[in-house]
Amino acid sequence: MTTLSITTNFTSSSSSFSSSFRDFLVRGLIYLPEIKMVEIFLAIFVFLIIHSLRQRKRQGLPNWPFVGMLPSLIFGLRGDMYEWVSNVLCRQNGTFTFRGPWFTNLYCIVTSDPRNLEYLLKTNFSNFPKGEYFRNTVRDLLGDGIFNADDKIWQTQRRTASLEFHSAKFRQMTTESLLELVHARLLPVLEDTMNQSIPIDLQDILLRLTFDNVCMIAFGVDPGCLRPGLPEIPFARAFESATEATILRFVIPTVIWKTMRFFNLGTERKLMKSIEGVDDFAQEVIRSRKKELSLESSVDNKQRTDLLTVFMGLKDEQEQPFSDKFLRDICVNFILAGRDTSSVALSWFFWLLNQNPEVEQKILSEICGIINEREDNKEKGNDFVLKPEEVKKMEYLQAALSEALRLYPSVPVDHKEVLEDDKFPDGTVVKKGTKVVYAIYAMGRMEEIWGKDCREFKPERWLNNGHFMSESAYKFTAFNGGPRLCLGKDFAYYQMKFAAASILYRYRVVVVENHPVMPKMALTMYMKHGLKVKLLRRDQSEIQTILNSMKNY
């Protein structure tokens, strides 16, 4: 009875509401000219503003009719985009949904919640591939290489490359090539610029170092970017502009860049030209390697262990050798993966050291500890060359580099696509086809993950009783996690430690006063204006003082 009376009341009240609304409309239409239209529009406008701003509380950002959250994104892009995303994520407990303009595909879930990361990178890995959208966008440059592959094509490359990366021969090749590059090329270039007392862009020099190094690993060829005079190398130039033009495709609507590609216009024309430059180089290396290997069977030649040679010796599922195009894709992808990541991490590291001299002192002490342990510690000054086992022992330096990567991860955001409807551990429902962006930069700035001092540079947080303790890959995601964990992680640490210690032992790296330091908006965390520094020779008496204090201790 009660229900009935309520229903009746509701029906009667709703019918009285609709009749009065009808009366209002009829009267409104009759007297329309007398009602000020401006006031109606103003009322609607105020209503929309209040409604959209109230959405901010629930959804993290105001969500406007037609344009969605785009105005906030544009506002964020004007300043430091990564900080802007971090602030939204902190307000929203680690996850929010970005809604772009109506009828566009600008819709994605952004998360920095370690539980969600573990779920998408490991627990339900197969439901979160790189996806069609990503693959189609970068296919012209990356083809079917590891970075751009899912499923079987990815698995085959991952398995083979993983075996190779963990083999003793490969480790020997990478350590030898790095030693050669640092001692015969990096240090002489630095010495030159120091003698001329001119500031240098350290980021540019480090980028050259890692580009040469990764080409030696992938192709077994040294392009020679890091040389006195810092020459422009056509292959390196073509590679850089091809990557830049590919990244532009992510901000240009798909139909537009595809049309531009069809008519060979603008950035697409530039992209095709640059890819030609990359392909010419790759084809030439593949051709000459094939020739070299065919001669090798008759002549007892030295064994090559670069990735190209390794993959050339393998067969596909049909027992056929891999095609030249596939070999090219494999190498280009490895170069992309390993070329800039370590160098930008090192650039941020040197900048952080400049602001934290006490950390630099501790690294120096660690280097001196190594010299002290050598039975014959005569090899000092410029002759000092670190041995692989000594590099591994430098746990404080490893902690300082990890701390730099936590605050400035070389890959600041990454993304996946949802294959089937799913639900994240934090309760967020994810629909098939949705893009998921994981904000690695923001993760380093979440108090829930790293505590109140999360914005401070504190290598000590990585140490336990003086020993380096690694963190869960879903809290510290700078190297990704799960089955797609960075393949070059161990080598990258080795490379960064070797280069950093070799520089710091010889020079004080002083950032030029008032040099603006900020991240560039790109897939890799470059410093927008590079890192202008002055090098000062480290006084050997400083090293000697530390050594003496160690002896007394």
Ligand code: HEM
């Ligand atoms: C500080 C240095 C480095 C950092 C921070 C880093 C970070 C990463 C990240 C975040 C990914 C995942 C990318 C994605 O799937 O979207 C990745 C993948 C990868 N990295 Fe690294 N990387 C570094 C150095 C290197 C180096 C030096 C190499 C090779 C010489 C390398 C080889 C790779 C490869 C092959 C993958 C693809 C793995 C796969 O998809 O299965 N990385 N790296």
